Amino acid sequence: MTVLTDRYACEREAIDAGLRAAAARLPAPAARIAAYHFGWTDAAGAPTDASSGKALRPLLTLLAAKTVDGDWRRAVPAAVAVEMIHNFSLIHDDIIDRDGLRRHRPTAWKVYGVNDAILVGDALHALAFEIIAEAGGECARSGAGLLAQTVRALIEGQLADTRFEERESVPLDECVAMSEAKTASLMGCATALGALFGGGTPAQVEALRDFGCRLGLAFQHVDDLLGIWGDPAVTGKAVFSDLRNRKKSLPVTAALGSGHRDVAELARLYGGTGLLTESELTRAAELVESCGGRRASRRAAETLTAAAAGGLASQPLRTDAVEELTSLAASTVGRTN
Amino acid sequence: MTVLTDRYACEREAIDAGLRAAAARLPAPAARIAAYHFGWTDAAGAPTDASSGKALRPLLTLLAAKTVDGDWRRAVPAAVAVEMIHNFSLIHDDIIDRDGLRRHRPTAWKVYGVNDAILVGDALHALAFEIIAEAGGECARSGAGLLAQTVRALIEGQLADTRFEERESVPLDECVAMSEAKTASLMGCATALGALFGGGTPAQVEALRDFGCRLGLAFQHVDDLLGIWGDPAVTGKAVFSDLRNRKKSLPVTAALGSGHRDVAELARLYGGTGLLTESELTRAAELVESCGGRRASRRAAETLTAAAAGGLASQPLRTDAVEELTSLAASTVGRTN
Numbered sequence: 001m002t003v004l005t006d007r008y009a010c011e012r013e014a015i016d017a018g019l020r021a022a023a024a025r026l027p028a029p030a031a032r033i034a035a036y037h038f039g040w041t042d043a044a045g046a047p048t049d050a051s052s053g054k055a056l057r058p059l060l061t062l063l064a065a066k067t068v069d070g071d072w073r074r075a076v077p078a079a080v081a082v083e084m085i086h087n088f089s090l091i092h093d094d095i096i097d098r099d100g101l102r103r104h105r106p107t108a109w110k111v112y113g114v115n116d117a118i119l120v121g122d123a124l125h126a127l128a129f130e131i132i133a134e135a136g137g138e139c140a141r142s143g144a145g146l147l148a149q150t151v152r153a154l155i156e157g158q159l160a161d162t163r164f165e166e167r168e169s170v171p172l173d174e175c176v177a178m179s180e181a182k183t184a185s186l187m188g189c190a191t192a193l194g195a196l197f198g199g200g201t202p203a204q205v206e207a208l209r210d211f212g213c214r215l216g217l218a219f220q221h222v223d224d225l226l227g228i229w230g231d232p233a234v235t236g237k238a239v240f241s242d243l244r245n246r247k248k249s250l251p252v253t254a255a256l257g258s259g260h261r262d263v264a265e266l267a268r269l270y271g272g273t274g275l276l277t278e279s280e281l282t283r284a285a286e287l288v289e290s291c292g293g294r295r296a297s298r299r300a301a302e303t304l305t306a307a308a309a310g311g312l313a314s315q316p317l318r319t320d321a322v323e324e325l326t327s328l329a330a331s332t333v334g335r336t337n
Numbered sequence: 338m339t340v341l342t343d344r345y346a347c348e349r350e351a352i353d354a355g356l357r358a359a360a361a362r363l364p365a366p367a368a369r370i371a372a373y374h375f376g377w378t379d380a381a382g383a384p385t386d387a388s389s390g391k392a393l394r395p396l397l398t399l400l401a402a403k404t405v406d407g408d409w410r411r412a413v414p415a416a417v418a419v420e421m422i423h424n425f426s427l428i429h430d431d432i433i434d435r436d437g438l439r440r441h442r443p444t445a446w447k448v449y450g451v452n453d454a455i456l457v458g459d460a461l462h463a464l465a466f467e468i469i470a471e472a473g474g475e476c477a478r479s480g481a482g483l484l485a486q487t488v489r490a491l492i493e494g495q496l497a498d499t500r501f502e503e504r505e506s507v508p509l510d511e512c513v514a515m516s517e518a519k520t521a522s523l524m525g526c527a528t529a530l531g532a533l534f535g536g537g538t539p540a541q542v543e544a545l546r547d548f549g550c551r552l553g554l555a556f557q558h559v560d561d562l563l564g565i566w567g568d569p570a571v572t573g574k575a576v577f578s579d580l581r582n583r584k585k586s587l588p589v590t591a592a593l594g595s596g597h598r599d600v601a602e603l604a605r606l607y608g609g610t611g612l613l614t615e616s617e618l619t620r621a622a623e624l625v626e627s628c629g630g631r632r633a634s635r636r637a638a639e640t641l642t643a644a645a646a647g648g649l650a651s652q653p654l655r656t657d658a659v660e661e662l663t664s665l666a667a668s669t670v671g672r673t674n
Contacts, residue, residue, distance in 0.1 A: 008531065025489070026489070027496055030493075048610060066503065092456070096456070101575070116499075118429055119429070119495055120457075122425075122458075122459075122462065122488065123489060125459065125463070126484075126489055127489070129481055129485045130481070130485030132481070133478055133482040140481065141470055141473055141474075141477045142470075144466055144470035144481050145467060145470040147463075147466070148466045148467030148470060150462070151460075151463035152362070152363070152460060152463055155364060155456050155459055155460045155463070156364035158456055159364055159366045159367060159453070159456055162452055162453075290472070
């Protein structure tokens, strides 16, 4: 993502400054853990240059503000709030999923324990609403409502996801609905808040929300592809990690529902309970591919990205800003980490 | 609390209806767990008449709205939001403290597991902000800011509380600051939001907030006394429960800092790590009393309640409503459950 970082250096800097200023309001022990989680410090509290993530969502917020001809700087609080919500959900989801690694580093609960990680997540959650409230006026009212509905969707998605693990099979439409709730809703919130804070009309806000939701679902398809075929050195996850956890991701669900003759073998591997061997993992990945799961997710990602861009045509928006937003979308869907 | 329930039947009914309507917005699995937690259903989902708590905080909100000559019905959303925040923090704190019982019933995490309990807490947290946002105008803006600051204080208090357990001794002022953050802040938020939603001036909102904060600290003193000498049949906790957990509560901290000749023996019992026997627990309770801890907390509760009532005199408020509020305060501090 080096190219993006260069292209939006100014915006990235404003987001980083906003995040740091917001996190500084937290009670000291929570601020310390948040600084570690965001990659600003190591576990001992020393400054570090670890990656603090792609900051994709807040960048989407700022670019969305530009499309409605708004000053992107006015949308920085919204961008910060979105990133706070994203990170609150990451911290809690890592506890729930017992994930020990994030961005190539031990997760917050691994370093500081489950109790403190729960509380830091809660603190980031509240902080997001505090920042939105400070904007005042319609931004505060509509923004807080939008953010709260989004958190509800995130939770709905996470509840569905944890239940998928206990089910033998999940229909593709349920898997899509889960991804919409868990991933797409927050991206839709990111772009909608950008349009709102940029001074857009309700119709513009809605159009930008649709854009973010479609992009978010495309993003999840790509993320699920990377969870199987991604390079561990780039993704920071183990090779075949989603298969190892028998995760009912979008490509796997599409494969299992394809009716292909290899489905039975894939279902057998996924239906077991023991640890999958390396050769079984390689075989499972081959089966997801032969059953068309890889192609289905790749195509869905492309179709959704195109539909997202197309949907913006319904509104009067700044052309150069729309170009920025759609090229960020395209590079996100083509990403390798 | 039967007397209070009778006296404020109408208000209680409005709170209950508001809570149920709000909880109905949650994703189905979260709504089910919330209904259990609030005491509306049993673990199997069947309606029950289990106690859903005293609803003290939302009642404070509605009575505070009356003191500024406001229509208490307009403050129902604020009351519901406060109770949502209270219950989100209860659910997360029960996980953190590994508490297995609340209101005489197994806690949410005991019945539904830690993962779902984390998510339901998160959902109630977001719901509170959603309800406040819907009020619109200044109520939404100031209300959301107040609520977010309060959550930050709750978390600060809980972080301090968990760290107290690892420390050999805690000065009384730190213990008071922890109780202010963990308990008093939310009661202050409850009364402040009532005044805000009732249409009070900023000075009235501030005065009502001070009232709630003082009452909240008085409440914590009483709660800590009940944690040692409360009747298990009434409190729903084991006898001497706070001593059993070597909790550094207000009366214990006051006793340990008293300079009394019995302090050494109390410190020895509290300094150990093994399970305390029944006779050691009885002895510890005697020592807290002989070192003046019981008297100190009783007096602090009375002084704070009187100061809370006195502080309201600085503002023009409806006399009958202030009488209602102060008598609710007095009965809270004199409560046995």
